[in-house]
Amino acid sequence: MELHILLIFMIFAAIVSLEIKDLLSSVVAIGAVGFALCLAFLVLKAPDLAITQLVVEILCLVILIRATIRKDLPLVIEGRWVFNTISTLVFVGIFLLFSWWALKELPPFGKPIMAVVRRYLEEGLSKTGAVNLDTAVILDFRAYDTLGEATVLFTSVIGLMAILRRPGRKE
Amino acid sequence: MINNPKSGMTLIVKTITRLTVGLILLFGIYIILHGHLSPGGGFAGGVIVALSFVHIMLAFGKDVAMSKISIGLASNLESIGALMFLVVALMGFLGGAFFMNILAKGRPFELFSAGTIPLSNISIGIKVGVGLFAIFMALVILEGTKK
Numbered sequence: 001m002e003l004h005i006l007l008i009f010m011i012f013a014a015i016v017s018l019e020i021k022d023l024l025s026s027v028v029a030i031g032a033v034g035f036a037l038c039l040a041f042l043v044l045k046a047p048d049l050a051i052t053q054l055v056v057e058i059l060c061l062v063i064l065i066r067a068t069i070r071k072d073l074p075l076v077i078e079g080r081w082v083f084n085t086i087s088t089l090v091f092v093g094i095f096l097l098f099s100w101w102a103l104k105e106l107p108p109f110g111k112p113i114m115a116v117v118r119r120y121l122e123e124g125l126s127k128t129g130a131v132n133l134d135t136a137v138i139l140d141f142r143a144y145d146t147l148g149e150a151t152v153l154f155t156s157v158i159g160l161m162a163i164l165r166r167p168g169r170k171e
Numbered sequence: 172m173i174n175n176p177k178s179g180m181t182l183i184v185k186t187i188t189r190l191t192v193g194l195i196l197l198f199g200i201y202i203i204l205h206g207h208l209s210p211g212g213g214f215a216g217g218v219i220v221a222l223s224f225v226h227i228m229l230a231f232g233k234d235v236a237m238s239k240i241s242i243g244l245a246s247n248l249e250s251i252g253a254l255m256f257l258v259v260a261l262m263g264f265l266g267g268a269f270f271m272n273i274l275a276k277g278r279p280f281e282l283f284s285a286g287t288i289p290l291s292n293i294s295i296g297i298k299v300g301v302g303l304f305a306i307f308m309a310l311v312i313l314e315g316t317k318k
Contacts, residue, residue: 125279127272128272128276128285128286128288129207129272129276129277129279129284129285129286129288130207130208130284130285130288131207131208131279131280131284131285132206132207132208132209132210132211132212134210134212135206135207135212135285135288135292136207136285136288138212139207139212139288139291139292140270140272140288143260143270143291144269144270146291146295147256147257147260147270150253150256150295150298151253153298153299153302154249154250154253154298154302156306157246157249157302157305157306160305160306160309161242161246161305161309164309164310164312
């Protein structure tokens, strides 16, 4: 149910980002799509992907805003300091409340959650035959990740070759 | 071309490079092949292999390094490495699933053990080594033609 709401929201935001005239609003709508995707990963119980998506999304948003806005954004501070201060305090309060809820869920110090890692350590040698458990994880249990990393490297080399090749450059 | 004193660094650097670069390449290949036994693997070993070629390029100039491995051969080898990794992944379908380890596991601590993991390490090693060297070579060529 939450997933459907998120997906409808993402489709709506994507359409908004395509149709809207203002560049900054379009970039903000793209950012909304990314953050909704982050929440969707959380709903699908993939928190590591959600963290990665959050970081990538913030970076992309900052870079896109810097790339689309030529001039510096106008900073309006006169006459609105009451509203600004109150909204800042409210958001800081909300942030502290949620971080307090999140920190309560952490395991106590010195007692890590080893649910997945313990299985890797116990069954790694018998399932893969590799003595080096690092290699067993990255090339057997998590081989999809490694395939993705290899694809990223391959794409970057192809992109570099395409940018730097002789016919592509103007003399 | 190798003994041309105009290109590259001084005679001392060239002599030392001639002695050490083979050992560096061999160490990189050792790291790749023993990835399932000792620390290292395709990524780390590939970087060491690339560094041996970068070493040649720094000491002797770019013409000597380009005669050892051209930029077309480098990109071909990189594609071959990527395809090899994908073939290893697709070979798992013979056992039922993507990336299934279908070859015999062998005895632990032997070089020929761990099924398809050494094959994956070799393909990643080729890919990373040649790919990094290709990036370095492309940047060097760009620097040469900018003037």
